[in-house]
Amino acid sequence: MARAGEEALIARYFAPLAGPGAEGLRDDAASLTPTLGHDLVVTADAVVAGVHYFPDDPPGSIAVKALGVNLSDLAAKGARPRGFLLTLALPDDWTEMWLATFAEGLGAASRAHGCPLLGGDTVRSDGPALIGITAFGEVPSGTMLRRQAAQAGDRLCVSGSIGDAALGLALRLAPDPALGASHRDALLDRYLHPRPRLALIPALRRHARAAMDVSDGLAGDLRKMLAGTGLTARIDVPAVPLSAAAGAAIAREPGRLATALTGGDDYEILCAVPPDNLSAFLAEAREAGVPAAAIGTVESGEDPPCFLDGTGRAMDFARTAFSHF
Amino acid sequence: MARAGEEALIARYFAPLAGPGAEGLRDDAASLTPTLGHDLVVTADAVVAGVHYFPDDPPGSIAVKALGVNLSDLAAKGARPRGFLLTLALPDDWTEMWLATFAEGLGAASRAHGCPLLGGDTVRSDGPALIGITAFGEVPSGTMLRRQAAQAGDRLCVSGSIGDAALGLALRLAPDPALGASHRDALLDRYLHPRPRLALIPALRRHARAAMDVSDGLAGDLRKMLAGTGLTARIDVPAVPLSAAAGAAIAREPGRLATALTGGDDYEILCAVPPDNLSAFLAEAREAGVPAAAIGTVESGEDPPCFLDGTGRAMDFARTAFSHF
Numbered sequence: 001m002a003r004a005g006e007e008a009l010i011a012r013y014f015a016p017l018a019g020p021g022a023e024g025l026r027d028d029a030a031s032l033t034p035t036l037g038h039d040l041v042v043t044a045d046a047v048v049a050g051v052h053y054f055p056d057d058p059p060g061s062i063a064v065k066a067l068g069v070n071l072s073d074l075a076a077k078g079a080r081p082r083g084f085l086l087t088l089a090l091p092d093d094w095t096e097m098w099l100a101t102f103a104e105g106l107g108a109a110s111r112a113h114g115c116p117l118l119g120g121d122t123v124r125s126d127g128p129a130l131i132g133i134t135a136f137g138e139v140p141s142g143t144m145l146r147r148q149a150a151q152a153g154d155r156l157c158v159s160g161s162i163g164d165a166a167l168g169l170a171l172r173l174a175p176d177p178a179l180g181a182s183h184r185d186a187l188l189d190r191y192l193h194p195r196p197r198l199a200l201i202p203a204l205r206r207h208a209r210a211a212m213d214v215s216d217g218l219a220g221d222l223r224k225m226l227a228g229t230g231l232t233a234r235i236d237v238p239a240v241p242l243s244a245a246a247g248a249a250i251a252r253e254p255g256r257l258a259t260a261l262t263g264g265d266d267y268e269i270l271c272a273v274p275p276d277n278l279s280a281f282l283a284e285a286r287e288a289g290v291p292a293a294a295i296g297t298v299e300s301g302e303d304p305p306c307f308l309d310g311t312g313r314a315m316d317f318a319r320t321a322f323s324h325f
Numbered sequence: 326m327a328r329a330g331e332e333a334l335i336a337r338y339f340a341p342l343a344g345p346g347a348e349g350l351r352d353d354a355a356s357l358t359p360t361l362g363h364d365l366v367v368t369a370d371a372v373v374a375g376v377h378y379f380p381d382d383p384p385g386s387i388a389v390k391a392l393g394v395n396l397s398d399l400a401a402k403g404a405r406p407r408g409f410l411l412t413l414a415l416p417d418d419w420t421e422m423w424l425a426t427f428a429e430g431l432g433a434a435s436r437a438h439g440c441p442l443l444g445g446d447t448v449r450s451d452g453p454a455l456i457g458i459t460a461f462g463e464v465p466s467g468t469m470l471r472r473q474a475a476q477a478g479d480r481l482c483v484s485g486s487i488g489d490a491a492l493g494l495a496l497r498l499a500p501d502p503a504l505g506a507s508h509r510d511a512l513l514d515r516y517l518h519p520r521p522r523l524a525l526i527p528a529l530r531r532h533a534r535a536a537m538d539v540s541d542g543l544a545g546d547l548r549k550m551l552a553g554t555g556l557t558a559r560i561d562v563p564a565v566p567l568s569a570a571a572g573a574a575i576a577r578e579p580g581r582l583a584t585a586l587t588g589g590d591d592y593e594i595l596c597a598v599p600p601d602n603l604s605a606f607l608a609e610a611r612e613a614g615v616p617a618a619a620i621g622t623v624e625s626g627e628d629p630p631c632f633l634d635g636t637g638r639a640m641d642f643a644r645t646a647f648s649h650f
Contacts, residue, residue, distance in 0.1 A: 007549075023471065023472070026472065026473060027402075027471060027472045027473070027537070028368055028398040028401065028402070028537060028538065028540075029366050029367060029368035029398050029399065029401075029402045029462075029469070030366070030367050030368070031364040031366050031367075031464070031469045032364065032365045032366075032367055033359060033363075033364045033365060034358060034359070034365075038358075039356040039357065039358045040356065040358060040365060041354050041355070041356050041357075042354060042355050042356075042357055042410060042443060042444065042459075042461070043353055043354035043355070043410075043444065044411075044412050044444060044445050044446050044457075044459060045446045046412045046414065046446050046448050046457065047448075048414060048448050048449070048450050048451075050451055051448060051449055051450065051451070052448070073353040074354065076353065076354075077352075077354045079354070085367060085368075085369040087369050087412065087457040089371065089373060089414075089455055091452075118367060119367065119368065119369060121370045121371050121457070123371050123372075123373050123376060123377070123455075124373070125373050125376065125452055125453060125455060126373075126376070126453055127416075127450055127451060127452010127453050127455075128451055128452050130414055130450060130452075130455055130457075132369075132412040132446070132455075132457045134367075134369060134412075134459040137354075139356070141358065144354070146348065147348070147351065147352045147353065148351060148352070212352070212353060213353065215353075224332075224351075
């Protein structure tokens, strides 16, 4: 199939994803106005072939990840999605088939999360594919949830389950045939398909004091939440929620627990909740279909956060933070 | 010099460029709210080493181009800059020196145009550097200037001078020692350093009916302005403003006129102005320090726009549009 030029490519694959204000992607810019009394929240994250995903991942999955990692940031800020811009750098050997499948996955994710395409740029790159997304959300004025607003005594909570994606990546790099296929598939799927926790927004907005998404590993991201604030934290590792699949993988090889706690790509929410709000937060999260768990407490102090195992001993991670960079 | 990790790199080079709402770049998102009664205008453009600039261009110049091409889009939409997000993909061999100079140039351009950094993402890429920028501007509600809003009878105008950057690029690829050094330097400089025509915004907002920036060549961008609208245009080529340097280059080699009219990287404004507004538009543009010129007229018709040379004959371009893609 002959490959289209940039304009034809936009008209064919991306114009169907365009939302109001996007001018059908026939202009160089889009207009976007927050609802009266709201702030816009903006965030940008890029994924690069060979760094953030495997070049032979299904193109639809790559699209789900590229949009999902950005929507995860919006969810952590308590911001409802309004739209996104796409910067797509295509390597010389791009195919119409790849692009069609990518756009199909992107469209499905965009519709599922109510986050239409507003514009972007398509460029050629003599290198790996790069998908850069800028996502826009909105919050009532002045209420964006901040990363570094925790206070001593707050309870730390995480959504969903921790470590699945990191274990999925590890299993992809070094298969473990003795782990059951359903567990393996569940972990691999979490690596491929982040689930932005947008359903948690109302509970976060009502009850959390600080929040961020867990993208570079729970241990490293918790450190970022507290760095320079004069606060530290104690984490009760047995309280960190693990999926059945992660539990099975760790049971087979206990060293995988450190991978789960320090590996990347969770795209869960880490938040600090005042103690008086804790039970309401956990109940509303459960009702919203995104279970959350209290895993520790914020305390005064300059030490790095401490992860206590089942015997009360501090875990010593070889690597405390994952970095895609 | 040891190279910094992502967090240290952001703190060292980019946090000093951060504006209000950017949370000192210590969060995953920024908040941004248009002035009451205004719409936000969003645009994204990326530049890639080896495609949009030469890898050995001065890093500060690359920064000026990366931000400038986005601010040029805002200017064409009548939107005053409010801030930008930066997605920076760095190749494996990046150096602190390159990054320091890049950030210095970006900071200077950001301050000069009143457009602070609000956030972004830094990623590693096993390929050429890519600088993706999403720029935010604002316009009074409902007044974003559109690309495809011209009407038959409107006069077409361009700002500044056309073709300098394309001729600068041509001279860089094939030097012409007989062209004087000052002319050559002027053209090379226009290729390196786009000048976003933000000063033209008030005149555009008062008088223009449609506008876009000229990034892919005057001929091709004019075609985009009119495609599918049932309109065409006649351009009086001798009226197209040329710089002294471009005039000298074309005098030496008349074929360069086609390069000037079809080549990319002008980053001037092309707009359609109702005839009754023309003299006021030109006067206000001149007062704003950005001379503009009327170069033709919008007419009903489905034919491609027609460029008439000094003898009234239609020019026939081998290539009507430049594409960076």
